[in-house]
Amino acid sequence: xxxxxxxxxxxxxxxxxxxxxxxxxxxxxxxxxxxxxxxxxxxxxxxxxxxxxxxxxxxxxxxxxxxxxxxxxxxxxxxxxxxxxxxxxxxxxxxxxxxxxxxxxxxxxxxxxxxxxxxxxxxxxxxxxxxxxxxxxxxxxxxxxxxxxxxxxxxxxxxxxxxxxxxxxxxxxxxxxxxxxxxxxxxxxxxxxxxxxxxxxxxxxxxxxxxxxxxxxxxxxxxxxxxxxxxxxxxxxxxxxxxxxxxxxxxxxxxxxxxxxxxxxxxxxxxxxxxxxxxxxxxxxxxxxxxxxxxxxxxxxxxxxxxxxxxxxxxxxxxxxxxxxxxxxxxxxxxxxxxxxxxxxxxxxxxxxxxxxxxxxxxxxxxxxxxxxxxxxxxxxxxxxxxxxxxxxxxxxxxxxxxxxxxxxxxxxxxxxxxxxxxxxxxxxxxxxxxxxxxxxxxxxxxxxxxxxxxxxxxxxxxx
Amino acid sequence: xxxxxxxxxxxxxxxxxxxxxxxxxxxxxxxxxxxxxxxxxxxxxxxxxxxxxxxxxxxxxxxxxxxxxxxxxxxxxxxxxxxxxxxxxxxxxxxxxxxxxxxxxxxxxxxxxxxxxxxxxxxxxxxxxxxxxxxxxxxxxxxxxxxxxxxxxxxxxxxxxxxxxxxxxxxxxxxxxxxxxxxxxxxxxxxxxxxxxxxxxxxxxxxxxxxxxxxxxxxxxxxxxxxxxxxxxxxxxxxxxxxxxxxxxxxxxxxxxxxxxxxxxxxxxxxxxxxxxxxxxxxxxxxxxxxxxxxxxxxxxxxxxxxxxxxxxxxxxxxxxxxxxxxxxxxxxxxxxxxxxxxxxxxxxxxxxxxxxxxxxxxxxxxxxxxxxxxxxxxxxxxxxxxxxxxxxxxxxxxxxxxxxxxxxxxxxxxxxxxxxxxxxxxxxxxxxxxxxxxxxx
Numbered sequence: 030x031x032x033x034x035x036x037x038x039x040x041x042x043x044x045x046x047x048x049x050x051x052x053x054x055x056x057x058x059x060x061x062x063x064x065x066x067x068x069x070x071x072x073x074x075x076x077x078x079x080x081x082x083x084x085x086x087x088x089x090x091x092x093x094x095x096x097x098x099x100x101x102x103x104x105x106x107x108x109x110x111x112x113x114x115x116x117x118x119x120x121x122x123x124x125x126x127x128x129x130x131x132x133x134x135x136x137x138x139x140x141x142x143x144x145x146x147x148x149x150x151x152x153x154x155x156x157x158x159x160x161x162x163x164x165x166x167x168x169x170x171x172x173x174x175x176x177x178x179x180x181x182x183x184x185x186x187x188x189x190x191x192x193x194x195x196x197x198x199x200x201x202x203x204x205x206x207x208x209x210x211x212x213x214x215x216x217x218x219x220x221x222x223x224x225x226x227x228x229x230x231x232x233x234x235x236x237x238x239x240x241x242x243x244x245x246x247x248x249x250x251x252x253x254x255x256x257x258x259x260x261x262x263x264x265x266x267x268x269x270x271x272x273x274x275x276x277x278x279x280x281x282x283x284x285x286x287x288x289x290x291x292x293x294x295x296x297x298x299x300x301x302x303x304x305x306x307x308x309x310x311x312x313x314x315x316x317x318x319x320x321x322x323x324x325x326x327x328x329x330x331x332x333x334x335x336x337x338x339x340x341x342x343x344x345x346x347x348x349x350x351x352x353x354x355x356x357x358x359x360x361x362x363x364x365x366x367x368x369x370x371x372x373x374x375x376x377x378x379x380x381x382x383x384x385x386x387x388x389x390x391x392x393x394x395x396x397x398x399x400x401x402x403x404x405x406x407x408x409x410x411x412x413x414x415x416x417x418x419x420x421x422x423x424x425x426x427x428x429x430x431x432x433x434x435x436x437x438x439x440x441x442x443x444x445x446x447x448x449x450x451x452x453x454x455x456x457x458x459x460x461x462x463x464x465x466x467x468x469x470x471x472x473x474x475x476x477x478x479x480x481x482x483x484x485x486x487x488x489x490x491x492x493x
Numbered sequence: 494x495x496x497x498x499x500x501x502x503x504x505x506x507x508x509x510x511x512x513x514x515x516x517x518x519x520x521x522x523x524x525x526x527x528x529x530x531x532x533x534x535x536x537x538x539x540x541x542x543x544x545x546x547x548x549x550x551x552x553x554x555x556x557x558x559x560x561x562x563x564x565x566x567x568x569x570x571x572x573x574x575x576x577x578x579x580x581x582x583x584x585x586x587x588x589x590x591x592x593x594x595x596x597x598x599x600x601x602x603x604x605x606x607x608x609x610x611x612x613x614x615x616x617x618x619x620x621x622x623x624x625x626x627x628x629x630x631x632x633x634x635x636x637x638x639x640x641x642x643x644x645x646x647x648x649x650x651x652x653x654x655x656x657x658x659x660x661x662x663x664x665x666x667x668x669x670x671x672x673x674x675x676x677x678x679x680x681x682x683x684x685x686x687x688x689x690x691x692x693x694x695x696x697x698x699x700x701x702x703x704x705x706x707x708x709x710x711x712x713x714x715x716x717x718x719x720x721x722x723x724x725x726x727x728x729x730x731x732x733x734x735x736x737x738x739x740x741x742x743x744x745x746x747x748x749x750x751x752x753x754x755x756x757x758x759x760x761x762x763x764x765x766x767x768x769x770x771x772x773x774x775x776x777x778x779x780x781x782x783x784x785x786x787x788x789x790x791x792x793x794x795x796x797x798x799x800x801x802x803x804x805x806x807x808x809x810x811x812x813x814x815x816x817x818x819x820x821x822x823x824x825x826x827x828x829x830x831x832x833x834x835x836x837x838x839x840x841x842x843x844x845x846x847x848x849x850x851x852x853x854x855x856x857x858x859x860x861x862x863x864x865x866x867x868x869x870x871x872x873x874x875x876x877x878x879x880x881x882x883x884x885x886x887x888x889x890x891x892x893x894x895x896x897x898x899x900x901x902x903x904x905x906x907x908x909x910x911x912x913x914x915x916x917x918x919x920x921x922x923x924x925x926x927x928x929x930x931x932x933x934x935x
Contacts, residue, residue, distance in 0.1 A: 038566075068564075077753060078587045083562050089538060099530050106538035107566045120535075155584050176755035218758050220865060258868075261717065261893060261929025291526050292637035293671055294680060353531060372536045374524065411859035413874070415671075415680045418889065420858040420872035441863055443870030443891050474665075493870045493891035493929035 033140040033201050035188050036088070038108040039064050043199065045110060046192035049092075049117050054194065056121040057094030057101075058129040061193035063329055064090050064108055065371040068186055070154070074161045075179040076169055081154060084185065089371030091329075092120050097129030100353055104371050132356075137196040137333055141326035143203040144319075145232030149184045150203075152233065157182065164209060164238055171247045174213045174254075176220075181208040182236070185478060191331040200326045204478055205229060206466050207236045211246045215254040223249030223406075223424065228466030228480070230324040249406070249425070256425060256440035261493035265401035266444075267394055267429065267485055270463035274481030275407040275421045277384050278469070280448040281305075281312045281339050282481065283412030285348035286365070286377040286471075291357050295414040296448075297345060305345045306452030309387055312340035314349050316364050316380030322466025323380040323479035330366035330375055337363045339382075343452070351377040369475045376471055384483030387458025394457045394487045396432040402492060403427045403434050404442065407465075417448040419490075426492075446490045459485035494567055498541055499650050501571050508579065509558060510546040510592045512651040512796065515539075520643035521613040523620045527636050530620075535613060536643075540564050543574060546592065547582035557586035590821035594653040598791045598798045602784040603661035605689035608642050615690060616642040616664075622695050623668050630670075630703040636680070638668040655796040662688055663787065670699070670706045679709035681856065681875065683727075686913050688785040701726075705855055709875055712886035715930035718878070721851040722892070722926040725843075729921050730912035731860050734834045742896040743777060744831050745864035747804045749815030753822050756865050759810045766808060766901040772924060773839055773904050774807040779814045780916070781832030787913040788833045797829030808901075836917030839905025843920040846904055850880030852928060854892065867896035873928070890930040899923050 035043065046062050053060030069084035090113050092103045103120040105113060149157070161180045169178040185204040192198075206228035213221055225246045229235040268276065281297070289295035297305075315336035316325050327333050330352045337349055350358075351366035354377055367378035395403070404426040411420045425440035464482035495515045502511045522534040542564050549559045561581030565574040608615045619640045627635035641664065648658040667684045681702045687693055724732050735741035746765075751757040759765060765775065781799035783789050792798055795817050803811050813825060820827035854876040862869035870893045877884040902924045910919035 038569075075754060077755075079585045080587075081561060081581045081585055083564060086540070086564050087538075088566060098528070100532040102532065102534040104534060104536040106540070107568075109568065154581055158584055179754070212755050214755070214758075220756060220758050222756075222865060258893070261891065261927075288526075291528075292669065293527060293634075294636060294669060296678070357526075357528065372518075372538060374522065374532050374534055408863075409859070409861050411861075411872070413858055413872075415678065416874070416888065418858065418872060418874075422861060422870065441866075441868050441870055443872065443893070445872045445889065445891055491891075491929070493893050 033142045033199055035190065035199060036066050039066055039188060039190060042108045042110055042113065043190050046190065049113065050192050050194060052117050053092065053094060053121055057124070057126050058097065059095040059131040059193070061093045061191065061331060062090065063371070064190040065329070065368070066188045067370055070184050072158055072161050072182040073179060074165045076177045079158070081158060084183065087370035087372065091371050092117055094121060094124055094126060095131070095352070096126040097356065098127060102374065134195045137198055137327070137331065139198060141200040143201060143230050145203055147233035149205060149232055150186065160233065167240070168209060168211060168243045168247065171244060172213070172251060174251060175211060175247065176214045177212040179210040181210070189329070191327060193331055196331045198327050198331060202230060202325050203232065204322055205231060205233065205236060206322065209238065209243060209246050211250040213250045213254065219254065221250055221253035223253060226465070228322040229320050230322055231320050252438045253425060253440055256438040259402070259439040259442050259492050262491065263489060264492050265398050265487070265489055266404055266492065267398065267401065267487050268404045269406065270461065270482050270484060271465040272404045272407045272421065272423060273384050273483035273486045274465055275410045276419060276444070276451065277312055277483055278379065278382050278481040279410040279412045279419050279421060280452065282314070282379045282382040284414040284417065284448065285339055287348040287350045287354040287358055287360065288377045289414045290348060291354045296417045297348065297414065300345045301347070303345060304343050305449050306340060306343040307455045308343045309455050309458045310340055310343045310452050311385035312383070313338050313385060314365065314379055314382045318381045321381040321464045321480040325380065328364040328366045329368045332362055332364040332366060334364045349377055349379065351375050367477050369477060373475060376475060378471065378477050379469060379479050381464060381480040383462065383464060383481060384458065384486065386460050386462045386484040389457040389459050391459050391485050394459060394485060395429060395434060397457065397487060398429045398432060401429040402439065402442070403429050408441065419444060419446050419448060419451060443493050444490050445493065451488060451490050454489040455486050457487035461485070494541065495648060495650065498543065498571050501575055502652070505575060505579065507547060508545050509548045510652045512544040512592065512649065514542045514794065515648040516542065517646045518643055519612065520641060521616040523616050523640045525620060525624065525635070525638040527634065540566055543578050545575070545578045545582050547579060549583060549586045551586045556589055558589045559583055559585035559587065588822055590818045592651055592653050593655065593795055593797045593817050593827060595655050596798050598657055599782050601782050601789050601791050601799050603659065603688055603789060603791070605662045607690065608662045608664065609644055609660070612642045612644060616640045619664070619666060619690060619693070623666065623699070626696050626699040627668070627670060630699070633670045633672045633703045633706045636669050636671040639666065641665040649792060649796050651796055657792050657796060659791040661790065664688070664690060664693065666693060670702050672706045672710055674710045677710050679706050681706045681709065686787045688787060692785055692911065705875055708886040709888060712875065712888040715878065715887040715890040715928060717930040718852055718928040720925060722923045722928070723847065723851050723853045723920065724923070725853065725920045726910065727912060728854055728856060729919065730915035731857065733836070733917065734915040739861045740864060741834060742862055742864050742867045743804065743834065747779065747814055748831065749813040749819035749823050749825065752813055753819050761810055761812065763810055764808050765805055765810050766897055768898065768901060770808050771902040775805055775900055776807060776837050777805040778803050778835040779831045780835040781830065783833045783835065783916055786833040786916065788831070793830035795829065797827055799832070800828050802828045833914045833916060836905065838907050838909045839918045841904055841907055843906035843908050846906055846920055846922040847879070849882070850878070851922065853877045853879060862896045869894060869896060890928045893927045893929050899926060
């Protein structure tokens with residue numbers, strides 16, 4: 030187990046957080062302090078240039094006072110003890126807290142660190158750059174039509190300390206990802222590209238690329254030179270785990286964030302304990318899932334990570350919460366109160382959200398499709414919790430004909446539909462579980478790292 | 494501390510150049526839910542960002558350049574931070590490029606004086622205004638609103654002698670209106686980014702959204718359609734300028750960085766369309782000087798002064814938008830960060846563009862074209878089929894096509910408007926777009 034080493038300024042402030050909480054609770058019914066530091070590194074290597082840049086760091090202290098109806102916060106850049114003490118006094122004296130008796134919480138104490146085998150913080154920048162160069166060198170020589178291969182490496186190093194009357198928690202969460210992007214040019218000058226990514230709450234051990242994986246990206250880009258636009262309409266489709274995960278994320282991920290219940294923005298609020306999908310559908314959110322990109326040990330409101338069963342055998346059970354919405358709705362909390370960084374408020378946000386695996390093999394599922402589409406790769410998605418619409422964009426898909434995947438490629442492909450209709454149409458679920466890391470916004474902002482995934486799904490949806 | 498950093502950088506003889514930015518932000522945020530004010534926040538931050546250049550060499554010994562960067566908070570170790578950036582710069586061997594030198598900076602209006610003086614009160618006033626305007630509409634309810642106001646101050650100094658400072662304000666608001674009729678519910682969502690409160694037009698934004706919310710209660714899925722599609726106001730602004738998550742296709746393809754990387758096939762002096770243009774000719778500027786434009790500034794992160802760059806003139810590509818690095822690589826003028834999208838007024842009154850029948854798209858779920866190929870297949874959150882004098886609301890269906898092909902067959906209104914990062918015609922009629930709705934099968 031790696032030892033937790035906090036940034037120096039954060040470590041120096043931690044011992045006085047108990048005093049700050051005590052000071053805050055003189056006037057605030059509930060008071061907490063979060064120290065949050067997020068920094069990272071990006072490396073880009075392509076045929077023409079290399080860039081090593083710092084990911085815009087954030088470091089600050091959030092003082093939160095909650096009176097049962099409003100959550101007041103003062104967010105201060107950095108961890109200067111005197112400034113934080115002064116800000117606390119100023120904050121609590123200047124805030125009109127109402128009387129409120131918060132629910133007692135269990136004692137939570139501990140230091141936590143993401144287990145890593147090859148720690149990015151122990152590797153030199155030179156070593157990381159050389160590893161990116163090696164991947165790029167293996168890819169760029171594979172076809173004369175390649176005009177560029179770009180390898181993008183990102184590491185996110187998050188440190189957090191949380192304290193309230195019953196918590197003293199600290200964590201280091203280490204996330205890494207790497208993209209390989211292959212750009213090709215066709216005979217008419219048309220530019221096409223494909224990409225693949227690896228990610229995890231982990232170290233460099235999850236960023237190994239086989240020759241087959243690299244060749245697959247090259248093949249994908251070249252195939253797109255001959256891609257067609259799909260005839261819009263309803264199709265039988267098979268989704269890869271990445272596409273399944275995006276459907277899950279946009280439907281029963283965003284759609285069950287309970288701050289959206291409070292804002293009357295989520296149709297799911299009317300469906301608790303009701304059927305929302307085929308009995309094959311099981312959906313969970315689990316920030317404690319080892320190794321997944323969206324994992325953490327406690328959320329930004331000091332709640333300990335644990336799985337939440339959202340949909341069970343096609344029945345919607347419960348949503349994911351932040352402190353405010355759980356309190357207002359009088360429902361149990363889950364560990365999903367997350368912030369983009371110290372400068373933003375916490376909302377109910379996903380962590381690792383996924384369809385649970387089923388019993389079918391992929392081969393059995395493909396064999397069931399007389400005419401349909403195999404959706405290989407997602408590129409984006411957008412939620413619509415109130416209308417319960419799905420918009421997922423796939424980079425491309427292959428035709429399935431007579432129970433076999435053909436070479437015919439369509440790109441891009443948009444999936445749309447009404448969530449319960451789409452989930453009700455699922456007739457087979459494969460026996461694998463794969464997770465894709467990514468970044469999730471609340472609407473068009475509030476970016477947090479998440480993962481989504483699942484098995485392959487056989488379903489019916491509108492494509493265009 | 495900025496002076497200390499500058500003095501420390503000047504002493505580093507192994508650096509080929511450097512830039513340091515002192516960035517300070519302060520702001521206020523207010524969040525509302527139906528029950529009242531959910532959260533109030535006051536936020537501040539300060540940091541120094543150091544970029545350094547260092548002479549290096551390629552494996553065959555040719556001269557090259559490396560760059561590195563690092564940030565520090567007030568009070569942190571200056572020497573150690575410069576060491577970190579310098580170390581990284583020494584690892585990279587890119588083609589040699591320079592830094593911008595001092596130049597006259599345009600006087601671009603960027604801030605709201607009231608917000609500068611008291612962000613907390615101004616944001617509370619904006620929230621009160623949103624709630625009051627929403628309350629005027631008896632059939633709709635405000636179910637969520639967020640108001641952010643920030644003051645940004647940047648002081649930039651570089652090794653070539655730039656020493657410049659700018660202050661700007663930014664306001665981001667979101668609100669959601671909800672309505673219900675029997676079992677049917679509807680909502681509309683609005684998000685805006687502006688530099689000053691006066692440009693928010695809260696009253697008309699809520700008026701429009703209230704109407705859409707009520708009409709949405711009657712909306713059904715559309716049938717498939719091929720023909721004229723009209724975009725107006727914010728929907729057109731998002732189509733042209735992209736959003737916070739997705740830049741625009743034009744921004745990507747007109748970027749010197751994209752050209753250098755092989756993403757952009759555009760060539761100066763060549764048409765931007767792959768097929769014959771059938772509509773009004775296209776002229777586009779990238780404009781960082783636009784008064785109160787949400788992507789405007791006096792100088793960018795490298796210190797390059799704001800400019801208004803003609804990218805496309807009468808369907809022909811004129812110039813790439815280029816930071817100093819890519820300008821040097823492609824041997825073209827450095828224009829700096831992209832900025833706002835500006836189009837000239839069209840020739841046709843908007844009323845003439847609304848010849849029936851046509852589809853008007855009011856809101857996309859998320860217009861996110863592939864910014865390299867331009868292909869899109871995007872869900873329509875809400876729109877109208879307009880024919881025989883009747884506006885029939887619909888929701889759902891996908892707008893399917895290619896971005897540049899769409900622009901090759903469009904007519905622009907003679908009336909213009911300002912929409913944060915887009916300034917140009919407020920109405921566009923795309924003559925032949927496809928909507929995938931009900932009634933086709935795979």
